[in-house]
Amino acid sequence: FIAGPKMKTSSVIVLLLALISSAEEECSDRPSIENELLSRHSNDAEGLEQIGDVLHSLRHYDRALYYHQKVFDIKNDVLSLISVATDLKKLHRYQEALDYLHKAPSAVLQVKDIIFFKASILDCIGQHAEAFKLVWGTKYSDRTIRDKLAVIEYLDHAIAYSKNDIQREKRLLKRDNLISKLTSETGINRHQLVPEFKKFVKSEKAVYDDWENRWGDIYLEMVGELKTWCPKLIAEFHSLQKNNLLERDDECIGTDWERYEVNPAWRLLPDDCSSSPIPTSCSLFKSLVKLSKRVSKLKIIRASFSTIPPHAHIRPHYGVTNGQLKFHLGLDIPGGNCASIRVNDTTANWVQGDVIMIDDSFNHEVWNNCSQRRTVFQVVVVHPDLDMK
Numbered sequence: 001f002i003a004g005p006k007m008k009t010s011s012v013i014v015l016l017l018a019l020i021s022s023a024e025e026e027c028s029d030r031p032s033i034e035n036e037l038l039s040r041h042s043n044d045a046e047g048l049e050q051i052g053d054v055l056h057s058l059r060h061y062d063r064a065l066y067y068h069q070k071v072f073d074i075k076n077d078v079l080s081l082i083s084v085a086t087d088l089k090k091l092h093r094y095q096e097a098l099d100y101l102h103k104a105p106s107a108v109l110q111v112k113d114i115i116f117f118k119a120s121i122l123d124c125i126g127q128h129a130e131a132f133k134l135v136w137g138t139k140y141s142d143r144t145i146r147d148k149l150a151v152i153e154y155l156d157h158a159i160a161y162s163k164n165d166i167q168r169e170k171r172l173l174k175r176d177n178l179i180s181k182l183t184s185e186t187g188i189n190r191h192q193l194v195p196e197f198k199k200f201v202k203s204e205k206a207v208y209d210d211w212e213n214r215w216g217d218i219y220l221e222m223v224g225e226l227k228t229w230c231p232k233l234i235a236e237f238h239s240l241q242k243n244n245l246l247e248r249d250d251e252c253i254g255t256d257w258e259r260y261e262v263n264p265a266w267r268l269l270p271d272d273c274s275s276s277p278i279p280t281s282c283s284l285f286k287s288l289v290k291l292s293k294r295v296s297k298l299k300i301i302r303a304s305f306s307t308i309p310p311h312a313h314i315r316p317h318y319g320v321t322n323g324q325l326k327f328h329l330g331l332d333i334p335g336g337n338c339a340s341i342r343v344n345d346t347t348a349n350w351v352q353g354d355v356i357m358i359d360d361s362f363n364h365e366v367w368n369n370c371s372q373r374r375t376v377f378q379v380v381v382v383h384p385d386l387d388m389k
Contacts, residue, residue, distance in 0.1 A: 045074045052083060059247065061090040078108050082117070090250045094125045112138050116147055119154060124252035128157035146195045148182050149318075153193075156316065189322070191344060192361040196321035201385045203322055206344035206362040218295045222288060223355045226329045226379065229284045230353045233377050234331045236280040237305050245277065246307065255312040262303040281305070281377070288379065299382040307332070307375040312368045319360035323386040327357050329377040334370035341366050350376060359383075 052067030065087035072080040081104055088097035098121055101109070108114055115134055123131040132154040135147070143151070155175050162168035183190050188197045237260075240246055246258040262281045263269050273282035285303050292298040301324060308314065333339055333352040340349045344362035358364070368374040 043074065045071050045080075048074075049080065049083070052087075056083075056087060056090075059090075059250075061087050061250070065091065078104055082114070085117070085121075089121055089124070092124075092248075092250075092252065094121050094252075097121050112142050112147075116150060119150070123154050123157060128154055128161055132158045145182075145186060145188075148178070149193055149195055152178050152182070153317070191363070192322050193318050193363070194321050194361045196323065197361075198321065198323045198383075198386055201322050201383050203359055203361065205346075206359050206364070207346045207348050208325070208357040208359070218291070218298050222291060222298065222379075223327070225284070225287065225291065226327065226355055226377070227353060229280065230329060230331065230377075232280045233284070233305075233329070236278055237307070237331055237375055237377075240278070240305065241307075243277075246305070253317050254315040255308055257312075257314060258307050260305045262305075264302070292381075297384040301380040301382060303377070303379045305331075305375065306378050307373050308366065308368050309373055310368060310371050312366075312374075314366040316363050316365040318363055322359065322361035323383050324360075324380050325357055325383055326360055327355055327379040327381070329353075329355050329379075331377055332373055332375040334372045334374070336370070338370040339368045339374040350374065 048067045049071045052064045052071065055061075055067065056064035065084065068080060068083040068087055072084050074080075081100055085097040085100040088094070088100065098118070101114070101118055101121075104114070109118070115138055119131040119134045122128075122134065132151065135151050135154060138147070152175060155171060155178070159168060159171045159175065162171060179190050179193070182188060182193075186197070187199050188194070189203065192203060240260050246260050249257040249259055251257070260278070262278060262285050269282050269285065270276050273279045273286065276282040281303060285300070288303075289300050292300050328341075328350065330350040330352045333350045335352075337349040340347055341356075341358065341364060343358050343360065343364040348356050348358075350356065
């Protein structure tokens, strides 16, 4: 059907390419099929744009960039330019992204969303004060909650690189005023600056060590299940690493952070885990979901492998919502308490084969001061208070 003359509409291209890309581990013909699509629609800007958008949503940023650049060559308009710059940012090619942005008319660069996008790139390359100055000039009433949080984030980063104590104190005062204004307007907890804030969730701790006392033995049972699978998960992670299947995280928070999502939206888990490139974590995830169905207080969202290199630091940041909690099972953890996480005012060390649970809606940062990688298996669950509400 792909080779036939009737395949003309871009919607068909999108559906086919999404299907092929989401199953790329099993489909060695994907490049040739993609080339066939391209040859038939080389001048169809709409079709090429949608292919690029689908590939971007599937996190194939290099291939998305290829198509978005072709669209820009055809249309030479602002939207296609922004698509190219966005792909470049996701690929950590920040200077190239800025260069593309500067091709836009000066009036476009004054649009609020473009200003915040440019600031996010500047922040990624360490120009924190410039990023803050850029967004600070936007009209307060035009800012969304996410925009207001971004302003505070860039100011936080600028504070860390203040030239002297006077500058630091001025910036701290400005930050305190911004947070006070935001919390009074939205009800967001000043210690949990997340865009998806749920007011009725009780966030009593940043790091939990008594989950069974608060939410029942089901959490203790889940931790026991995770620990049982630890040796097999370690072996599976090493297999992912050996086969270059780990994906570089597209956030710019300070280090080459890699991960592999077990159940992402862009890759479905097979019914038979033996056919999966991750049979162990696939089986574990299904087992945890089955376990969670026994009670209303435990709902599994997703799971993933997460690894950072030796002597790495993930700078302070907030999660997305206070409506979830995260379990971390230590896989490859060097001894000596050299791998740690600070969540709010609590610091915890990962231990191989042991589990900690954190609320990442609080400000948190990670250190790996070890001479080896730090790897954990992460399981994200719905916050029990959110489920109860």
